[in-house]
Structure formats: C-alpha cells, structure tokens
Amino acid sequence: MTTDLRSLLSDTVTRLFTDLATKELIEAAEKGTWPDKLWRALEEGGLTLPLVPEESGGAGGTWLDAHVVVRASGRHTAPVPLAETIVAGWLLGRAGLAVPFGPMTLAPVHADERLTLARSGGAVTVSGRATRVPWGRNAEHVVTIGELEGRLTVALIARGAAAIEEDRNLALEPRDTLIFRTARAVAAAPADVAADAIYLYGAMARAAQMAGALESCLTQAVRYATVRKQFGKPIGNFQAIQQSLAVLAGHVAASGIAAESAFRAAERNDARFEIAVAKVRVGEAAGVGAGIAHQTHGAIGFTYEHSLHFATRRLWSWRAEFGSENAWARQLGRAVAARGADALWSDLTAR
Amino acid sequence: MPAVFRFALNDLPPEAESLRAEVRNFLKAEFSGAAPVKRAKSWGGFDREFSRRVGARGWIGMTWPKAYGGHERSFLERYVVMEEMLAAGAPVSAHWVADRQSGPLLLRFGTEEQRQRILPGIVRGELAFAIGMSEPDSGSDLASIRTRATKTDGGYLVNGTKVWTSNAHLSDYAISLFRTQVVPDKKHEGLTQFLVDLRDTPGITIRPIIDLAGKHHFNEVNFTDAFVPDQARVGSDGDGWKQVTTELGFERSGPERYLSSIALIRELVREVSSKPDDRGTEAIGRMVASLATLRAMSTSVAGMLQAGETVNLEAAAVKDVGTTFEQSIPELAHALLDVEPTLDTGSDLQQVLGYITQTAPSFSLRGGTREILRGIIARGLGLR
Numbered sequence: 216m217t218t219d220l221r222s223l224l225s226d227t228v229t230r231l232f233t234d235l236a237t238k239e240l241i242e243a244a245e246k247g248t249w250p251d252k253l254w255r256a257l258e259e260g261g262l263t264l265p266l267v268p269e270e271s272g273g274a275g276g277t278w279l280d281a282h283v284v285v286r287a288s289g290r291h292t293a294p295v296p297l298a299e300t301i302v303a304g305w306l307l308g309r310a311g312l313a314v315p316f317g318p319m320t321l322a323p324v325h326a327d328e329r330l331t332l333a334r335s336g337g338a339v340t341v342s343g344r345a346t347r348v349p350w351g352r353n354a355e356h357v358v359t360i361g362e363l364e365g366r367l368t369v370a371l372i373a374r375g376a377a378a379i380e381e382d383r384n385l386a387l388e389p390r391d392t393l394i395f396r397t398a399r400a401v402a403a404a405p406a407d408v409a410a411d412a413i414y415l416y417g418a419m420a421r422a423a424q425m426a427g428a429l430e431s432c433l434t435q436a437v438r439y440a441t442v443r444k445q446f447g448k449p450i451g452n453f454q455a456i457q458q459s460l461a462v463l464a465g466h467v468a469a470s471g472i473a474a475e476s477a478f479r480a481a482e483r484n485d486a487r488f489e490i491a492v493a494k495v496r497v498g499e500a501a502g503v504g505a506g507i508a509h510q511t512h513g514a515i516g517f518t519y520e521h522s523l524h525f526a527t528r529r530l531w532s533w534r535a536e537f538g539s540e541n542a543w544a545r546q547l548g549r550a551v552a553a554r555g556a557d558a559l560w561s562d563l564t565a566r
Numbered sequence: 567m568p569a570v571f572r573f574a575l576n577d578l579p580p581e582a583e584s585l586r587a588e589v590r591n592f593l594k595a596e597f598s599g600a601a602p603v604k605r606a607k608s609w610g611g612f613d614r615e616f617s618r619r620v621g622a623r624g625w626i627g628m629t630w631p632k633a634y635g636g637h638e639r640s641f642l643e644r645y646v647v648m649e650e651m652l653a654a655g656a657p658v659s660a661h662w663v664a665d666r667q668s669g670p671l672l673l674r675f676g677t678e679e680q681r682q683r684i685l686p687g688i689v690r691g692e693l694a695f696a697i698g699m700s701e702p703d704s705g706s707d708l709a710s711i712r713t714r715a716t717k718t719d720g721g722y723l724v725n726g727t728k729v730w731t732s733n734a735h736l737s738d739y740a741i742s743l744f745r746t747q748v749v750p751d752k753k754h755e756g757l758t759q760f761l762v763d764l765r766d767t768p769g770i771t772i773r774p775i776i777d778l779a780g781k782h783h784f785n786e787v788n789f790t791d792a793f794v795p796d797q798a799r800v801g802s803d804g805d806g807w808k809q810v811t812t813e814l815g816f817e818r819s820g821p822e823r824y825l826s827s828i829a830l831i832r833e834l835v836r837e838v839s840s841k842p843d844d845r846g847t848e849a850i851g852r853m854v855a856s857l858a859t860l861r862a863m864s865t866s867v868a869g870m871l872q873a874g875e876t877v878n879l880e881a882a883a884v885k886d887v888g889t890t891f892e893q894s895i896p897e898l899a900h901a902l903l904d905v906e907p908t909l910d911t912g913s914d915l916q917q918v919l920g921y922i923t924q925t926a927p928s929f930s931l932r933g934g935t936r937e938i939l940r941g942i943i944a945r946g947l948g949l950r
Contacts, residue, residue, distance in 0.1 A: 433947075437947050437948065437949065440949060441948065441949065451944075451949040452949070452950075454937075454941075456949070457940065457941065457944035457947075457949045457950060458937065458940045458941075458944070460944060460947055460949060461886065461939075461940035461941070461943035461944050461947070462886075462940065464570055464571070464883065464943050464946075464947060465883050465886050465887040465890075465943070466887075467571075468570075468571045468573050468863065468880075468883050468887070469856075469859050469860070469863065469887055471571075471573060472573045472575065472859060472862045472863055472866060473855075473858075473859040473862065475575050476575060476858075476859075476862050479575055488858075489858075491851070491855065492854070492855040492858045492859060493855075495851060495852055495855035496855040496856060496858075496859045499852070499855075499856075540852070541848050543851065543855075544847070544848045544849075544851030544852045544855065545844055545847045545848050545851055546851070547847075547850075547851035547854055547855060548838070548842070548846070548847030548848055548849065548850040548851030548852075548854070549842060549847045549851075551835060551847075551850055551851065551854050552835065552838050552839040552842040552846070552847055552850065553839075553842070555835070555836070555839050556832045556833070556835040556836035556839060557832075559831070559832060559835055559854075560653045560828070560832075561590075563854075563857065563858060563861065564586065564649070564861075566858070
C-alpha cells in the first residue's frame with residue numbers, strides 16, 4: 216500500500232473509532248458488555264484481517280498497514296481483540312490455513328507456557344493451560360503455536376473447546392485462563408515462523424497500542440492544559456507545565472517511531488531486534504508518559520468519570536504483557552553482549 | 567494527536583550504505599588502534615590535517631552546489647558520513663561547524679561573492695568556523711544581545727563581547743550576530759549577521775576561557791572598534807533573527823545530539839560482555855533500545871532535510887530526547903559497575919567515564935538549552 220493509501224486507511228480507521236469507540240462503549244465493555252457493534256464495523260471495514268491475502272478474505276495488506284490500524288486502536292483504547300486477531304490471522308495465513316471470521320486470540324502469551332499439540336487419529340489435539348489470555352471469553356477462536364511431530368505448527372482451536380477461568384487486567388480487559396484437555400483443533404499446519412512468534416508479534420502489537428495510547432495521553436493533557444485555568448490563566452501558560460508536556464511529547468515521538476520501525480522490520484520477517492527495542496522503549500515511555508498526563512490533569516484525571524484512565528490503565532497493563540521491559544531488555548542485551556562491543560555500531564547501522 | 571511532529575520512517579538509500587563502507591575504511595586507516603579515551607573526544611578534536619583529508623575525500627559540503635566546490639550529494643549520504651565520523655570518534659572540530667551551519671547559512675543567505683570566496687575553502691577542509699552568538703548577558707535570551715555594529719563608511723564598527731566561542735582561537739571565521747539597530751521594545755529586530763574574519767580584523771581580541779576540566783576550547787571574543795566591511799554582512803540589515811533561527815535548526819538536527827556518549831556506551835557493552843549477567847544485559851538492552859530509537863528519529867530528520875522540509879520542531883525533539891539519553895550513560899555506569907572515573911590513568915572504561923562525566927553537563931546546554939528546546943516543543947503543542 217502506498218503512503219497515500221495508508222493515510223486514507225488512517226483516516227478511515229480514525230473515523231470509525233471516533234464514531235464507535237465512545238466513552239459509553241468503553242465503559243460498558245469494562246462492565247463486561249461485548250462491543251458487538253464496534254467489532255462488526257471493524258470486520259465490515261476489512262480492518263480485522265489486514266495481513267490475510269485477499270483470496271482468503273483478508274485485505275492483502277502489509278505490516279505497515281496493520282500498524283496504522285493497531286496504533287489507532289490503542290489511541291482510541293478500543294475494547295476489542297483487534298491486535299490479537301490481526302496477529303492470529305497472519306499466523307494462520309503463514310500456515311496456509313483458512314481464516315475464520317470473528318474475534319480471535321493468541322495463546323499462550325507467556326514465554327514460559329506451552330500448549331501441547333498431539334495427533335490423534337486424523338485430528339490434531341491441544342492440551343495444557345494458558346494464563347492471562349487476552350479476551351479469552353470473547354474470542355471465537357484461539358491460535359497457538361506448538362511442536363507437532365518435530366515441526367513448528369500453527370493450530371486453530373474453537374474457543375468453546377477450552378474451559379475458562381475469567382480474570383482481567385488493570386484496564387478491565389478480559390485476561391482469562393484457558394484450559395485445553397485434548398481439545399480437537401479446527402485446523403493445524405506447519406508454518407515457517409519463530410517458535411515464540413505469538414510472544415514476539417504480541418509484544419510488537421502492544422508496543423503500537425501503547426504508542427497510540429500515549430498519543431491519547433498527550434492530546435488529552437494538552438487540551439486540558441489549555442482549558443483549565445488557575446491563578447487567572449490556563450495552566451498551560453506556566454512554564455512548569457509546558458516543560459513537562461514537552462517531555463511527554465518527546466516520549467510520544469520516540470514511541471511512535473520505535474513501534475513503526477518494528478512493524479516495518481516485520482515486513483522483511485526479521486524484526487526481533489526492532490520488536491525488543493520497541494517494547495522496551497515504548498514501555499519506558501508508558502511509565503513516564505502516564506505519570507505526566509496524570510500530573511497535568513490533577514485530581515479530575517484520577518476519577519473514573521474522566522477519560523484519561525482509559526489510556527493510562529491500559530498503558531500500565533500493556534507494558535507488562537507479552538514480556539516486560541526487563542524481559543525484552545535482557546533478550547536484547549544478551550544479543551548485544553554476545554556480539555560484543557566492537558560489533559555494536561555496525562550491527563545497529565545494518566538494521 | 568496534536569500534529570506536532572512528523573517523524574516518518576526513513577530508509578537510508580543504497581548509495582548512502584555503499585558510502586558507509588568507504589567512510590569506515592577511511593576511518594579505520596586513520597584511527598585503528600587509537601585509545602578509547604581519544605575517540606571519546608571526537609568533537610573536541612581539532613585537527614586541520616584530518617579535516618583536509620576528509621575534504622579531499624569529498625565529505626565536506628556534500629550537499630552543496632558544484633558551483634561552490636560542493637558535491638551535490640544527498641542529505642542522507644551526508645548523514646551517513648556524519649554518524650560514522652562520530653561513532654569512530656574522529657576529530658571533526660576543524661570542519662564540523664562550517665559544514666553543518668556556517669556554509670549552509672551562506673548558501674541560503676550569503677552574497678554570491680561570499681559563496682564564491684568562502685565555500686570552496688570549507689569544502690577542501692581548509693576553513694574553520696566558530697559561532698558568534700552568546701554574550702556575557704545573553705545566553706538563552708539570544709535576542710537580547712548588545713554587541714553593536716554601527717554603520718560607518720564602507721562597513722560597520724563593532725563593539726562588544728562574545729563568549730563561549732568554541733575554537734575561536736583556532737578558527738578562521740565566525741558567523742556573528744550583532745545589533746545594527748536598537749528598536750525599542752522589539753529586541754528581535756535590528757539584528758544582523760556578519761562573516762567575521764577572526765585572523766585579520768584589527769580590534770578583535772580572543773582570550774581563553776578554561777573549562778571545568780582545565781581545557782581550552784571556549785573563548786571570549788572582544789570587539790573594540792573592529793571594522794567589518796559591508797561585504798561581510800550576511801543577508802539584509804535587520805534580518806539576523808530569522809537567519810539565526812534557521813542556523814540553529816541546522817545546528818540541532820544532527821546525530822551529534824545523541825552520540826556524544828557512544829565511546830562510553832561501547833566500553834559499557836565491553837564490560838557487560840565479559841560477564842553477561844541479568845542486571846548487566848538488562849541495562850545495556852535498555853540503553854540500546856534508546857540508542858536505536860534515537861537513530862530512527864535522527865535519520866527521519868535527515869529524510870525531511872532531504873525533502874526540503876523545515877525541521878526546527880523535530881530537531882528540538884531529537885536534541886532534547888537525545889541529550890537526556892547521552893547524559894544518562896555515565897549514571898548507568900555508576901548504577902552498574904563499581905568504577906571510579908579517572909583522568910589519564912586506570913582502565914579505558916575509567917578514562918572514558920572520566921571524560922564523559924566532565925563533558926556531559928554541556929550536552930544539554932550547547933546549541934540551545936534543554937529548557938529552551940522544551941519551550942520550542944511547547945510552542946509546537948500550542949501552549950505558547
């Protein structure tokens with residue numbers, strides 16, 4: 216997709232979220248109502264499967280197209296498993312499997328959890344326990360990666376095949392435990408992907424969502440600073456506020472380009488470095504950025520009535536999902552250390 | 567979001583990458599075996615012979631028109647040369663300022679005669695420039711400068727003092743900002759830029775200002791009835807503020823705004839590599855995440871320069887985020903290792919840490935303080 220088309224996509228998706236991902240809808244979702252209307256609009260707009268080839272019912276786009284959609288979903292704190300469905304659809308496509316409609320999720324999301332694939336007669340079965348699966352209760356299908364007969368295999372399972380223990384994250388998004396007891400997969404096929412592809416691309420998606428949520432923090436904080444008056448003038452007239460919002464803007468800029476770089480690297484199927492960079496850098500920005508946004512808003516931003524927390528509570532959860540900053544920093548640091556000090560610059564410039 | 571920044575991803579083109587190999591080979595021949603602490607001083611190194619060799623390779627004035635000796639190459643190729651020079655710790659001071667801002671300023675605002683006379687010498691690496699902006703009572707409030715240039719027959723008589731003029735004692739010229747008119751309550755008006763010949767202007771006295779580490783790079787430059795001819799005026803009388811703002815945009819946009827601590831980064835990686843435990847790898851992972859992100863921001867700005875866009879806001883953001891990062895590196899060394907910074911004894915790591923520690927405060931001062939840059943960003947956000 217060309218840059219012009221991508222900016223058209225950005226306008227479309229922004230309009231859709233502005234119209235539908237309203238405060239009322241997010242509040243209802245946080246109370247447990249599945250936002251069916253929003254999801255259907257996303258599906259009808261072809262936004263849930265940007266990476267699935269057109270002949271398989273997707274949009275036939277690129278990771279950079281997906282970035283536009285995922286980033287916008289974070290900016291609007293859309294309470295749907297859009298990022299998860301996009302990654303799941305891509306994995307199914309890599310395995311040459313048909314992609315179902317409806318929301319999908321990914322499991323397991325933790326680096327140290329595994330689901331076991333086995334062959335039983337003509338079918339592939341899935342067993343094991345996956346914790347904190349995003350939107351587990353709402354997803355119609357689950358995509359997992361496991362080893363089957365010595366080959367990395369992508370499997371698609373109906374969510375109904377799993378027992379569910381419900382839980383949630385700070386943002387009241389479902390984070391459920393799924394328990395599979397020799398559940399039959401709908402389909403399974405070997406795929407040329409990393410064994411930890413769910414963890415990897417999940418981290419990338421969260422980085423883009425966080426970059427979007429940070430944009431929301433900045434927009435809200437700047438708007439508030441221009442309307443809220445104290446000492447007879449807008450608080451944004453005070454240098455102390457200006458300076459800290461400039462810091463927030465710097466983090467927003469850094470996060471945006473870090474996330475986008477990762478999606479671009481995914482395009483060439485060699486994104487581990489950029490994904491680690493993005494998850495670490497955007498995660499750090501999430502901590503600082505949410506803090507500045509709240510400080511600017513004062514007490515009103517600390518209420519449920521105000522919308523700032525839609526972004527900040529998600530930032531606080533998302534930074535720890537699909538690997539913490541520390542976990543990704545360790546992975547990145549180990550790779551850098553293994554290459555040694557004198558390779559650092561040439562490796563960096565080769566990206 | 568507020569449409570403040572446009573950091574579009576930018577890929578360096580193949581010709582820039584093949585140039586990178588050339589530059590690396592050149593730098594390898596020049597510096598293989600140089601001590602890490604020497605490399606840490608990259609920017610501080612003033613070496614006219616080195617600058618001539620860089621000029622001979624065609625790596626100064628790269629983007630300028632051939633009519634003035636330039637090479638009409640892209641900003642992205644120039645970017646690669648700059649970042650490789652800094653990463654290698656090359657002593658670039660004798661050509662850096664002229665290449666980065668003085669030459670581009672003359673190209674944009676100078677007279678044809680000035681361009682013909684000055685630019686080819688810069689391109690050859692033969693002319694070194696200093697920056698005549700700050701004064702004893704005018705730092706961040708640059709528009710408050712008081713050094714007067716009073717019109718006289720065939721030129722101006724200059725009286726006043728510039729300070730923090732890096733390398734004035736070694737340089738040939740200083741593009742200087744003087745007040746040619748006093749407009750009451752309008753301090754941004756009546757300012758004019760001049761191409762001042764530091765070697766051959768009676769009435770100029772250059773005195774050293776020694777920095778906290780005992781080194782001489784700063785100077786105080788005093789003008790007492792110094793005659794500057796009309797031909798030395800850059801742009802129209804009174805246009806100085808607009809021009810100096812453009813010049814500062816050039817000054818703030820480069821990779822030097824996040825690579826100042828690269829020598830220390832390298833030594834920290836070396837240290838952690840020798841015993842890669844969780845704490846060490848986490849720390850260098852975070853460090854490299856910031857470094858890679860800043861490089862993406864900085865190359866994005868290079869792409870915008872290539873497209874002829876104005877980058878003042880983005881440059882301010884790169885410099886603010888970049889200098890914060892550079893200054894965090896000595897802190898990281900202390901958090902991670904039991905190491906005492908030293909001057910000229912001890913390990914490479916200790917000496918590099920010693921040098922960077924004593925230089926780091928300048929990172930967020932030179933070329934516009936952190937507070938000024940954040941003010942520029944706040945203006946972009948619509949808060950001012």
